[in-house]
Amino acid sequence: MCHKEILRGKHPLVGSPLFLTPRFILNLIFASRASKVVNQGYQKFRTRAFQVVRGEGNLIVLPNSLVEELATLPSTVASPHGALEHDLLGSYTGLDVILESRLHHSIVQRRLTPRLGLITPRLEKELIPLFEELLPPSKGEWIEFQPYQVFCQLAARLTAHAIVGPAFCNDPVWLDIAINYTENLFKTIVVLRLLPSWTHSVVSRLLPSYWKCQGYIRSSKVLLGPKIRELLGRSEDGSLAPDSNEDEFNVLTWLAFLAKGSERKPDNIAHTEVLLSLASIHTTLLRMLNVLYDLTAHPELLEELRVEIYQVASSPEGWNKPYDRLYKLDSVLRESQRMSPPSTIGIKRLFKTPYTFQNGLHIPKGTYVCMPVYAIENDPEHTPNPDLYDGLRSYRAYMQSQSTPGNSNNSKEFQFSYANDPNVLNFGYGKYACPGRFFASLIIKMVLAKLLVEYDFQFLPGTGRPANLEVHEFLFSWPWNKMLLRRREGSTFSF
Incomplete structure (x- = not known):
């Protein structure tokens, strides 16, 4: 036009x-x-x-x-x-x-999400060695670290449990694919979308990021192919029953079990797995990172969140399905996403x-x-003083709603993953809202709950909250920013 x-x-x-x-x-x-x-x-x-x-x-x-x-x-x-x-x-x-297919969308919505409670203990158990491996042992002293790099590894390793399952969740080849395909995809998009579309077929071939994306997709087919063919064979002979085996509660197994026609091609399944890792890592990484930046810029909120986490852990229910009861953390997540959305x-x-x-x-x-x-x-008609970061904005609205007769069971409306508010649309709205938002919310809350209890954070002297990088409609964070981290004495979380 x-x-x-x-x-x-x-x-x-x-x-x-x-x-x-x-x-x-x-x-x-x-x-x-x-x-x-x-x-x-x-x-x-x-x-x-x-x-x-x-x-x-x-x-x-x-x-x-x-x-x-x-x-x-x-x-x-x-x-x-x-x-x-x-x-x-x-x-x-x-x-x-x-x-070509919406099967992966249906699997995340109808298979993974209803079973999040069953895979949560496995993820919490995995988080303990991950913290020991990825976070520097500070021994009470302030140490520099790069939060983007740490969260990228945490997001890749934890989401891999649900995307590719235990056979590959710690495989270095898969983790390299999952992390670097995402990075190179956005590099390719940012450059090509600056140029007229008639140049894309030529310019794309000149971009190293384009060829790296192609290589990662090929590598995924080589890596996952044997396992996919095994699962397809078990599906055909009736020995695959993923809904009754917790070790097989992962998208890779469900894809092999439910795929029909051309969906059953191993290369198509492997390709789909790469795209799912893109969506899951990008969402969780950026949200964890921005919440950490926001809380470090507003340290008064840190102690409130820690108190809430301790209260939930010491409640009669204990640390049993706790993440829907972290109302203040939900509020902080919503506020962070309001001010620093992915798009x-x-x-x-x-x-x-x-x-x-x-x-x-x-x-x-x-x-x-x-x-x-x-x-x-x-x-401002939807969010008073929108330029002000107010981490407990949604929490106060939730508490006010609880005082209204008949609203005692409306806590879901104030959760980070809620997608039926016409004025809060980052996850979409209604039945076509992001199907992976519940899984992303679980991972983000799990990591932050342990992180906030066990560590203190500061910006480097003379610096403040890093600014978002806006390119096209996307908001990114600079991956090499550094912060200070210190292990809190005597503070060990329940997992």
């Missing part, structure tokens, strides 16, 4: 400094200040759709009033996977495989057929739409 066609469109264009600013420049403006561009449109056109230029296409940004209707549209009409593949340049990064836009859909919303807004086939989730959640 040329610039003149954009201006003649039904939706106002946001982010153009001049009437005939070239598309290439508009794309660079979006790449460098996407959150500001989208927030400008949100503030100006709060109740109607507007558009911004991104790459060779346009984003149609919908008003929050349409979130309910958008979230209920079937994927045959508005595809979340199609939008994701579009965002992450699937044909150049290997993400195009997600368009400033969300509920992304690529329309596969024309559709007209109930308010008369018509969306043609092939249109990419999204919600301005960062702008919505930081709207």
Whole structure:
């Protein structure tokens, strides 16, 4: 679509400094200040759709009033996977495989999530040696460490238990694939999306990150292939029963057990495993890191969280299904994600057929739409004083709700993983919300509970909270930042 066609469109264009600013420049403006561009449109056109230029296409940004209707549209009409593949340049990064099957989505939602309570003890047990291996022994003294690197390893090792199972969760080849595929995928995306799409086929081949992504996918097929073929064979002869064996509660086994037709190709299953590791590691890593930064910048919250953790551990129920009872930690997680989300836009859909919303807004086939989730959640009408980090914001709202008759059982509405609030949309909304959010929440809370009890943290002298790095709609953290860590004397957690 040329610039003149954009201006003649039904939706106002946001982010153009001049009437005939070239598309290439508009794309660079979006790449460098996407959150500001989208927030400008949100503030100006709060109740109607507007558009911004991104790459060779346009984003149609919908008003929050349409979130309910958008979230209920079937994927045959508005595809979340199609939008994701579009965002992450699937044909150049290997993400195009997600368009071929939704089996992995169903497995995470219907097999993994209901069994999180059963795999939690195994994960807690794994965390003990991981802390000893990855965190430097400080002996009461302040020691420098790189939190991004530590959390990256923790996220990869813990999520691997559920993604590939015990056979590979500590395999150095798998961990190298899981961690470095993610890093190189985003390097490839960031560069290619700065350039016109007609250059991608050539420029991608000039990027080392592109070839590394291809290599990691090939390596995953070599590594996982024998195990996948074994599982497929057991599935065919009836000896595979993953739902009755806790050692086989992992996505790799369920994929082999449930896959049909072309889904049963070992290479497809291995490829899918890599993409699942991308999603799980990226989410958990960034959230743990930003929470640590926020708590170190607001040390008054640390002691409140430690008291809550001790209270839950010493309650009559003990440390039994404790993570849904850490209300203050949930509040801190929600506040951290509000201010440092992984993406400033969300509920992304690529329309596969024309559709007209109930308010008369018509969306043609092939249109990419999204919600301005960062702008919505930081709207003063939804979040008072949004520029202020208030870690206990949601906790106070939860406590206030408990004093209202009939609201005593509404604690789920204030949990980090809750995805039915039209003003809190980072995990999506409704039935198409991120299926892995419960697993991610479990891992994040587990790591933070042990970390906060056993260690103190400080920024390096003369420094403060590291700023987020914004590129396109994504928010990243610099991976080589250092902090100070000190083991707390006499503080050992229950696992």
